[in-house]
Amino acid sequence: MSDFFKGIPQVRYEGPDSTNEFAFRHYNPDELIMGKRMEDHLRFAVAYWHSFAWQGGDPFGGQTFERPWFGPTMADAKLKADVAFEMFDILNAPFFCFHDADARPEGATFAESLRNLEEITDHFAQKMETSRTRLLWGTANLFSHRRFMSGAATNPDPEVFAYAAATVKSCIDATHKLGGQNYVLWGGREGYETLLNTDLSREAEQAGAFLRMVVDYKHKIGFKGAILIEPKPQEPSKHQYDYDVATVYGFLKRFGLEGEVKVNIEQGHAILAGHSFEHELALAASLGLFGSIDMNRNDYQSGWDTDQFPDNVPEMARAYYEVLKAGGFTTGGTNFDAKIRRQSLDPADLILSHVGGMDVCARALKAAAALLQDGSLERARSDRYADWDRPANRQMLSASLETVAQRVLDETINPQPKSGRQERLENLWNRFV
Numbered sequence: 001m002s003d004f005f006k007g008i009p010q011v012r013y014e015g016p017d018s019t020n021e022f023a024f025r026h027y028n029p030d031e032l033i034m035g036k037r038m039e040d041h042l043r044f045a046v047a048y049w050h051s052f053a054w055q056g057g058d059p060f061g062g063q064t065f066e067r068p069w070f071g072p073t074m075a076d077a078k079l080k081a082d083v084a085f086e087m088f089d090i091l092n093a094p095f096f097c098f099h100d101a102d103a104r105p106e107g108a109t110f111a112e113s114l115r116n117l118e119e120i121t122d123h124f125a126q127k128m129e130t131s132r133t134r135l136l137w138g139t140a141n142l143f144s145h146r147r148f149m150s151g152a153a154t155n156p157d158p159e160v161f162a163y164a165a166a167t168v169k170s171c172i173d174a175t176h177k178l179g180g181q182n183y184v185l186w187g188g189r190e191g192y193e194t195l196l197n198t199d200l201s202r203e204a205e206q207a208g209a210f211l212r213m214v215v216d217y218k219h220k221i222g223f224k225g226a227i228l229i230e231p232k233p234q235e236p237s238k239h240q241y242d243y244d245v246a247t248v249y250g251f252l253k254r255f256g257l258e259g260e261v262k263v264n265i266e267q268g269h270a271i272l273a274g275h276s277f278e279h280e281l282a283l284a285a286s287l288g289l290f291g292s293i294d295m296n297r298n299d300y301q302s303g304w305d306t307d308q309f310p311d312n313v314p315e316m317a318r319a320y321y322e323v324l325k326a327g328g329f330t331t332g333g334t335n336f337d338a339k340i341r342r343q344s345l346d347p348a349d350l351i352l353s354h355v356g357g358m359d360v361c362a363r364a365l366k367a368a369a370a371l372l373q374d375g376s377l378e379r380a381r382s383d384r385y386a387d388w389d390r391p392a393n394r395q396m397l398s399a400s401l402e403t404v405a406q407r408v409l410d411e412t413i414n415p416q417p418k419s420g421r422q423e424r425l426e427n428l429w430n431r432f433v
């Protein structure tokens with residue numbers, strides 16, 4: 001045991017009236033919601049990078065946090081892992097997620113980085129023998145090191161493509177070894193800064209080929225988890241190729257990979273793309289792409305990917321309503337790709353940010369489930385389309401333009417506008433949140 005979290009108790013459910021900071025007021029893992037345990041609905045994951053690797057820097061200043069594991073050695077990396085698992089235990093977190101670069105020191109060569117990753121993977125495996133926390137997903141950091149400044153798979157330099165492939169292979173291997181339930185590809189710098197130096201067509205071909213290799217490799221080694229792409233429209237690149245769910249779907253179709261890959265949708269990325277989070281979730285579900293979520297918000301004033309913990313129950317309820325409608329998570333879960341603020345120096349801040357985020361999500365889930373079980377909203381929605389269930393109307397969907405045109409004349413069709421009832425539905429919604 002390290003003494004990093006000294007004095008901080010195990011966090012338990014104490015109910016909505018508890019005044020104990022280190023308690024859940026709404027997240028009650030064993031409570032049944034629609035017949036399923038809350039923990040199994042939400043499937044919370046701690047993001048290793050923000051909580052343990054990030055040093056508190058922003059574009060105007062560097063490190064603010066002082067952590068005993070900040071350093072370049074394998075011993076530092078192991079201490080970081082030990083403290084991380086102590087936090088998972090305090091929170092009773094069912095999952096965590098990590099990138100290679102968060103977990104191991106960078107080596108002087110690829111071979112050395114690989115050895116470091118393998119050693120840390122074994123260390124994680126050993127920790128997981130006595131911890132209940134599982135791996136939700138693993139991923140590769142293909143965006144921090146300067147070698148990736150012009151992209152990874154979409155780099156103009158084929159050697160970077162090769163290096164990225166080797167890196168992703170090593171991260172899939174680590175994820176597989178740790179029993180990870182998904183493997184995520186976020187295209188950090190798969191995009192461009194200026195079209196003046198960019199060949200869009202080549203870069204798309206490279207990205208398609210890369211993803212095909214990843215999918216083939218997954219099958220070759222018998223990795224049963226899902227491969228997930230995480231869309232984001234910009235930042236760090238000016239324009240990123242995996243812009244949003246619709247764009248990812250088009251990309252997957254183009255390369256014939258739509259049955260193989262799903263999406264990890266991040267709340268803040270959806271907003272950056274000019275959508276709502278629930279839009280991205282509903283669209284993914286309707287396209288058969290829904291996989292997992294990153295539940296971190298941006299600051300609405302700064303228009304920047306600030307990765308804050310969720311604090312808005314009504315907003316999160318919209319999201320979990322879509323998750324529940326989609327049938328809930330299978331391999332996916334709720335990852336907090338969220339970081340505490342750079343002034344939040346205390347070890348307790350790391351714990352309390354998660355406690356708050358988990359409670360907000362739990363409240364949102366409860367509200368969403370109550371509304372779904374009530375059924376009024378779904379009834380109102382299906383009533384709105386009910387006329388489409390009549391055979392004469394359904395037939396139009398496979399008819400010709402002339403046949404439909406003739407029908408208007410024969411039946412003297414003259415549509416009468418009907419209310420969309422938005423405010424009524426908003427009032428209904430607000431009764432539940």
Ligand code: XLS
Pocket residue numbers: 099139184186230232266294305337
């Ligand atoms: C950055 C992304 C990143 C991915 C994992 O904006 O959200 O954290 O989730 O590489």
Ligand code: NI
Pocket residue numbers: 266268269305307337
């Ligand atoms: Ni993000």
Ligand code: NI
Pocket residue numbers: 186230266294337
């Ligand atoms: Ni993310």
